[in-house]
Amino acid sequence: MPDDIAEVYRNTYPALVRFLYRKVWDAERAEDLAQEAFARALVHRPENTRGWLFVVAANMARDEARKAAREKRHLTLLKSEPDAVHGSPEEDIDADTQRTRVRAALDQLTPRDREALLLWDAGMSYDEIAAQTGLSRGAIGTTLARARRRLVEAYDAGREGGQHVARG
Amino acid sequence: MSHVDEGTLHAYLDGELPSSERAALEAHLAQCTTCRATLAEERALLERASALLGSTRPIERPAPPFEQLRRPKRSQWRVRTPFAWAASIMLALGLGYYLRDPENNRAMFAPSEPAVVAQDRNASAPAPALGAERQQRPTVPTRFGERRRVSTPPADEVASMQSSADSLAAVETPPAAAGAISLKSSTQLRSANPATPAPALRRDSVLRLDEVVVTGESPVAALRGRGGTTQWQIISRGAAMTLLGTDPVGLPGLATRRIRRSPAPDATVVVEQVLDSSTVIQIFQRPMDSFGYYIDGARRDSAAALARQRERAPAAAAREIAPADRLARFVGRLRVEISGPLSTDSLNRLLEQVEPLP
Numbered sequence: 001m002p003d004d005i006a007e008v009y010r011n012t013y014p015a016l017v018r019f020l021y022r023k024v025w026d027a028e029r030a031e032d033l034a035q036e037a038f039a040r041a042l043v044h045r046p047e048n049t050r051g052w053l054f055v056v057a058a059n060m061a062r063d064e065a066r067k068a069a070r071e072k073r074h075l076t077l078l079k080s081e082p083d084a085v086h087g088s089p090e091e092d093i094d095a096d097t098q099r100t101r102v103r104a105a106l107d108q109l110t111p112r113d114r115e116a117l118l119l120w121d122a123g124m125s126y127d128e129i130a131a132q133t134g135l136s137r138g139a140i141g142t143t144l145a146r147a148r149r150r151l152v153e154a155y156d157a158g159r160e161g162g163q164h165v166a167r168g
Numbered sequence: 169m170s171h172v173d174e175g176t177l178h179a180y181l182d183g184e185l186p187s188s189e190r191a192a193l194e195a196h197l198a199q200c201t202t203c204r205a206t207l208a209e210e211r212a213l214l215e216r217a218s219a220l221l222g223s224t225r226p227i228e229r230p231a232p233p234f235e236q237l238r239r240p241k242r243s244q245w246r247v248r249t250p251f252a253w254a255a256s257i258m259l260a261l262g263l264g265y266y267l268r269d270p271e272n273n274r275a276m277f278a279p280s281e282p283a284v285v286a287q288d289r290n291a292s293a294p295a296p297a298l299g300a301e302r303q304q305r306p307t308v309p310t311r312f313g314e315r316r317r318v319s320t321p322p323a324d325e326v327a328s329m330q331s332s333a334d335s336l337a338a339v340e341t342p343p344a345a346a347g348a349i350s351l352k353s354s355t356q357l358r359s360a361n362p363a364t365p366a367p368a369l370r371r372d373s374v375l376r377l378d379e380v381v382v383t384g385e386s387p388v389a390a391l392r393g394r395g396g397t398t399q400w401q402i403i404s405r406g407a408a409m410t411l412l413g414t415d416p417v418g419l420p421g422l423a424t425r426r427i428r429r430s431p432a433p434d435a436t437v438v439v440e441q442v443l444d445s446s447t448v449i450q451i452f453q454r455p456m457d458s459f460g461y462y463i464d465g466a467r468r469d470s471a472a473a474l475a476r477q478r479e480r481a482p483a484a485a486a487r488e489i490a491p492a493d494r495l496a497r498f499v500g501r502l503r504v505e506i507s508g509p510l511s512t513d514s515l516n517r518l519l520e521q522v523e524p525l526p
Contacts, residue, residue, distance in 0.1 A: 142174070
């Protein structure tokens with residue numbers, strides 16, 4: 001029912017954008033993909049709109065990431081520091097640096113741990129995460145605990161390493 | 169109860185522990201300092217992880233109105249694609265109609281009036297002569313001919329560029345050239361106002377001398393009306409060298425089929441080279457003196473001026489050249505233009521390779 005989708009849209013759009021952003025790392029692209037996912041939901045009218053949206057969004061982001069990875073390979077040759085070219089104010093550089101570090105830390109998680117963490121952060125319940133990832137509900141807590149620990153550890157390691165070792 | 173595992177603690181902290189388990193856990197925590205310490209650690213970890221993720225939130229912008237989603241981007245494409253196809257088909261048909269040889273394609277298109285004549289704005293084209301000329305041309309099968317005219321016009325018909333020098337030649341140039349895809353970049357390059365509309369240029373016989381027509385029916389017709397380059401006198405390489413005052417230029421590695429000279433007294437020479445069995449490239453060339461004047465004294469593109477222009481604004485110069493399909497450059501003292509049944513892009517690339525023939 002379109003009304004339901006409209007309701008889901010109001011409640012879930014920001015979370016879906018956030019979820020997608022952590023996958024494509026491009027705010028506008030994340031918004032485009034989120035809107036695309038909702039537009040598809042309007043056509044497909046899935047039973048569980050919210051869950052369906054995240055599945056579709058994850059798939060779109062995966063396709064996007066594959067494409068981006070291909071394009072990025074030569075881009076990274078051009079600029080070793082992804083966000084160094086913007087010449088933004090210091091706060092922005094700090095925000096960029098922070099984002100780069102978190103992103104690098106997230107990249108060190110296993111895909112399943114990362115997915116669970118991002119879904120939780122997007123506001124999904126353990127039940128929804130279980131349905132989405134195929135994990136048992138009882139395993140979600142453990143998965144999230146591991147994901148959080150690795151994220152923090154990888155971030156700290158990256159920050160310490162970043163003082164001395166060039167990132168990238 | 170043994171110590172609580174971290175997964176349960178996280179589920180508890182996340183508020184996702186079923187109520188029965190939660191009660192049991194809280195009872196255990198009340199007694200077990202170790203697990204309380206662990207819980208505090210896990211809470212700190214959880215909060216840090218949330219903070220880290222929170223630091224990478226995109227700037228949240230309001231969701232666009234839900235109603236906008238009713239036109240999914242996909243369906244826009246679904247709607248547009250047929251139109252795009254229709255547009256390209258119309259373009260192809262239009263081009264085909266426009267570029268077609270009326271004699272050969274009558275069966276397909278049926279109209280008896282030659283398209284080029286219909287396009288003739290000056291209404292003074294020697295249409296009968298064109299028609300007669302066409303009758304003499306080899307007939308190609310209708311459909312094949314149609315396709316060839318759109319993509320790769322037959323080589324013998326493509327004399328699609330000329331650089332006539334004297335006003336006599338200009339007057340003689342059939343105005344049919346005006347109707348087709350005529351590109352006058354040389355005048356645009358030189359002119360103070362590159363946006364000067366083509367008709368105004370056509371009325372100016374001096375400017376028109378340098379009119380460069382790249383593709384389409386009319387330039388072919390124009391040449392045909394005067395006999396085309398096929399009626400240009402075939403000359404020897406030595407004669408060409410005498411005319412040009414330097415070695416004629418061409419594409420290295422290609423066989424030179426013949427060299428002709430313009431009937432006009434402007435020392436224009438065309439080198440015809442064979443790209444493959446069905447493709448002949450024509451390389452028109454004209455000498456200029458060291459002051460950027462053509463040998464016959466008419467002021468023309470100055471190589472120096474062109475170079476200056478390129479230096480000043482190479483991008484702008486390129487823009488001026490590219491859209492107008494300039495297809496001309498200077499090689500030493502020669503102003504060289506290229507023509508052939510290839511895409512403009514290909515011709516331009518070939519033009520870049522032109523060098524004095526050995």
